[in-house]
Amino acid sequence: MVFKKMLSALGVGGPSVDTVLANPNTRPGLALDGQVNLLGGDAAADIEQIAVGLVARVEVGEHAGVMEFHRQVVSGPLQLAAKQTLSIPFQLPLPWETPITAVYGQRLHGMALGLRTELAIARAVDKGDLDEINVHPLPVQERILEAFLQLGFRFKKADLERGLIHGVQQTLPFYQEIEFFAAPQYAQTINELELTFVTNPHGVDVVLECDKRGGFLAPGHDVFGRYQVAHSDAERSDWVQVVDGWLQETIGRFGALRAQAFGPHGYGGGQKFGHPHQRHGSGMGGVVAGAALGAAGGMLAGHMIGNAFEGAEDEVSEVAGDFGGDFGGFEEF
Numbered sequence: 001m002v003f004k005k006m007l008s009a010l011g012v013g014g015p016s017v018d019t020v021l022a023n024p025n026t027r028p029g030l031a032l033d034g035q036v037n038l039l040g041g042d043a044a045a046d047i048e049q050i051a052v053g054l055v056a057r058v059e060v061g062e063h064a065g066v067m068e069f070h071r072q073v074v075s076g077p078l079q080l081a082a083k084q085t086l087s088i089p090f091q092l093p094l095p096w097e098t099p100i101t102a103v104y105g106q107r108l109h110g111m112a113l114g115l116r117t118e119l120a121i122a123r124a125v126d127k128g129d130l131d132e133i134n135v136h137p138l139p140v141q142e143r144i145l146e147a148f149l150q151l152g153f154r155f156k157k158a159d160l161e162r163g164l165i166h167g168v169q170q171t172l173p174f175y176q177e178i179e180f181f182a183a184p185q186y187a188q189t190i191n192e193l194e195l196t197f198v199t200n201p202h203g204v205d206v207v208l209e210c211d212k213r214g215g216f217l218a219p220g221h222d223v224f225g226r227y228q229v230a231h232s233d234a235e236r237s238d239w240v241q242v243v244d245g246w247l248q249e250t251i252g253r254f255g256a257l258r259a260q261a262f263g264p265h266g267y268g269g270g271q272k273f274g275h276p277h278q279r280h281g282s283g284m285g286g287v288v289a290g291a292a293l294g295a296a297g298g299m300l301a302g303h304m305i306g307n308a309f310e311g312a313e314d315e316v317s318e319v320a321g322d323f324g325g326d327f328g329g330f331e332e333f
Contacts, residue, residue: 013042019117025134028098031091040084048120050075057112058160058174096199099176102134110157139234147243152183168198168205203230208250225250
């Protein structure tokens with residue numbers, strides 16, 4: 001599958017850029033392959049740099065904006081003659097913590113993630129338009145999401161929150177929250193569930209945040225659980241039982257869980273994230289083995305997720321609209 005993106009010309013008669021991806025579908029830890037096609041303008045142009053970058057809609061408190069969180073220079077200085085055509089291939093590895101935007105063909109409402117191409121010439125930078133890419137979950141993430149749906153949880157929305165999760169090693173300055181309405185068997189105990197994956201080359205930290213209902217004398221509060229799974233665990237067949245166990249432990253034994261699993265530097269009073277920090281290395285690794293979807297499991301989960309989406313749009317407003325060449329006019333942080 002190929003899609004094209006035309007960037008605006010850098011001035012009247014200036015060069016133009018057409019970025020082409022071999023496939024806009026990818027997974028965390030994998031790569032996007034493509035090429036940047038240049039077409040010279042009416043006169044020769046000295047191009048200082050060409051770069052591609054991943055940008056996403058990120059929330060900070062009550063505000064939101066478009067943040068670039070990963071980039072790669074695909075060309076240094078070069079001269080482009082008038083009307084000259086030039087193609088520059090690139091391969092952009094994705095950080096392991098790249099957020100999920102699609103599950104079995106269904107876009108996660110609230111997510112806005114795309115590839116942006118920058119062309120710097122004469123000390124001016126054209127950031128061009130944004131085009132959607134589809135980041136599908138890794139196998140172990142798919143199994144966990146499927147287990148929540150089998151337990152009766154319904155998808156609400158997803159977003160990116162700037163900040164750090166205590167006790168979890170992050171390389172990006174934000175984390176993804178995938179929010180669900182509580183399943184019927186948990187509805188007497190919790191209102192909603194927020195699921196966060198923090199992925200690395202070896203496995204995934206699974207962070208659960210449950211909005212626990214209050215009682216007649218006790219106010220409601222959030223409870224947290226953190227669990228680690230390896231990529232190889234995707235082949236397990238008891239994920240519903242595993243996830244149900246996580247929920248029971250998180251809801252019923254929060255005090256002991258925080259003391260034993262999180263240690264003295266755990267979540268601390270239910271605070272999930274710390275202060276934003278500067279982005280450092282992306283911690284890239286090789287391709288995760290077994291990344292292909294299973295056909296039977298894919299059809300089953302796709303049907304379940306489709307059903308989970310039905311009606312949810314009427315209960316919550318869209319956090320981000322469909323892509324229309326930009327991310328709704330949000331400014332960069």
